[in-house]
Amino acid sequence: MSKKIVILNGSPRRNGNTSALVKAFTEGAESAGHxxxxxxxxxxxIHGCKGCFGGHSSKExxxxxxxxxxxxxxxxxxxxxxVLASPLLGHPILREFFDTETERPMSLWMRQRG
Incomplete structure (x- = not known):
């Protein structure tokens, strides 16, 4: 069965190592029909989560x-x-990437699971 895959690439370099890994993953997934x-x-x-709890709704x-x-x-x-893709380095984007990309979509996950 074909899957819909979303890759959130947090690397600041479009041609760096993270993007090379993402490219290989994408090629494999697409060749498998995904x-x-x-x-x-x-x-x-993209801004960080404000923690306002205003996002728990059924809006688009x-x-x-x-x-x-x-x-x-x-x-x-x-x-x-x-798929969460990010370089492993002491760069602020890594922290921002995981903070933002795990907190902000939480309202979607809470609604789907709850």
Whole structure:
């Protein structure tokens, strides 16, 4: 059965090691019949979670903030697999990547599981 896969690429380098691994993964997944959508988070305007609990709703874009997460929410809502890709270095994007990309979609996961 074909899967819808979303890759959240937190690397600031589109041609770096993380992107090379993502490319290999994508090629393998697509050759197996899966659909892959990749987002380059470094070039997107995404703000951190405010902890306001205003996002637990049934809206298309459940967070009260209006930024590029609104492009990600609909794709994540329909996907079967989420891949978090980020370089392992002491760069602030790693912290921001995991903080933002695990907290902000929480409203989607809570609604789907709850």
């Amino acid at each position: 659909t892959v959508t990749e987002f380059f988070l470094d070039s997107m305007n 874009c459940p967070c009260v903030q209006r930024d590029d997460m609104n492009k990600i929410y609909p794709v994540v809502r329909e996907c079967d697999v989420i």
